[in-house]
Amino acid sequence: MTTSMTRHVTAIFLCAALLSACTQERASTVRPDPCRDALDRAAVAREIPQQIALLDSALVICRDVDAFSEGLRLHPGAIAVAPATFIQRRCEDPPDATVARSLICQSVVPPVDTAPGDNAVKVYVGRTLDGRSVELRSDQVRFTDGRPAGIVEVVNVSTRQGCEGLAALYAQWIPMVGLEDRGDELSVYAQHTVNLMQSLGCDPPRDPDQEDEPEDANAEEE
Numbered sequence: 001m002t003t004s005m006t007r008h009v010t011a012i013f014l015c016a017a018l019l020s021a022c023t024q025e026r027a028s029t030v031r032p033d034p035c036r037d038a039l040d041r042a043a044v045a046r047e048i049p050q051q052i053a054l055l056d057s058a059l060v061i062c063r064d065v066d067a068f069s070e071g072l073r074l075h076p077g078a079i080a081v082a083p084a085t086f087i088q089r090r091c092e093d094p095p096d097a098t099v100a101r102s103l104i105c106q107s108v109v110p111p112v113d114t115a116p117g118d119n120a121v122k123v124y125v126g127r128t129l130d131g132r133s134v135e136l137r138s139d140q141v142r143f144t145d146g147r148p149a150g151i152v153e154v155v156n157v158s159t160r161q162g163c164e165g166l167a168a169l170y171a172q173w174i175p176m177v178g179l180e181d182r183g184d185e186l187s188v189y190a191q192h193t194v195n196l197m198q199s200l201g202c203d204p205p206r207d208p209d210q211e212d213e214p215e216d217a218n219a220e221e222e
Helices: 003-028 034-043 048-061 065-073 083-092 105-109 149-176 183-200 207-222
Strands: 124-128 133-137
Touching: 034 048, 034 065, 034 083, 048 065, 048 083, 065 083, 065 105, 083 105, 083 183, 124 183, 133 183, 149 183
Parallel strands: none
Antiparallel strands: 124 133
């Protein structure tokens, strides 16, 4: 082999070695994105409770609303509502303190108000079925983990039983919404149930009296 050919072959090997080194260096600098990974897994989850658990993990892991929303935009139709709507509703009804304290939830939901003193009174502002904003206070309503117990129950049922459980819970509460002493409280719980059902893509709940209307109408016609 001539000297020129030797130099040519050597140059080729050097270029190949340098290219391989650069490629490996670039590959090693690509870091995994836990936020994107959680959202990717949530998008392909087959069971609703599993998908909710993965989305909750993403709420905790993702650095901000934009990162969470951008990850979900890569999976159109993965959830039934817009990412911003899901975040707002989920952070209003967090399943546990970890989600409630996440950077995302803290950025979109103000903390529950408390009155000064040793026996601080927690105040939760909720919306009723007829669109009114009402206060639920811990000295009047039972609270669990800083939230009204009924709100916590809605979240737990959605995670464990999905749409069927939420529909049953709504049917349980709706007849008592007219009660004078607890009507507004139960109306808030019922409205939160509706919100979660919409977030999960469930069929809209029907009031018991609405289900009987078609039969009454047919009876009158006969």
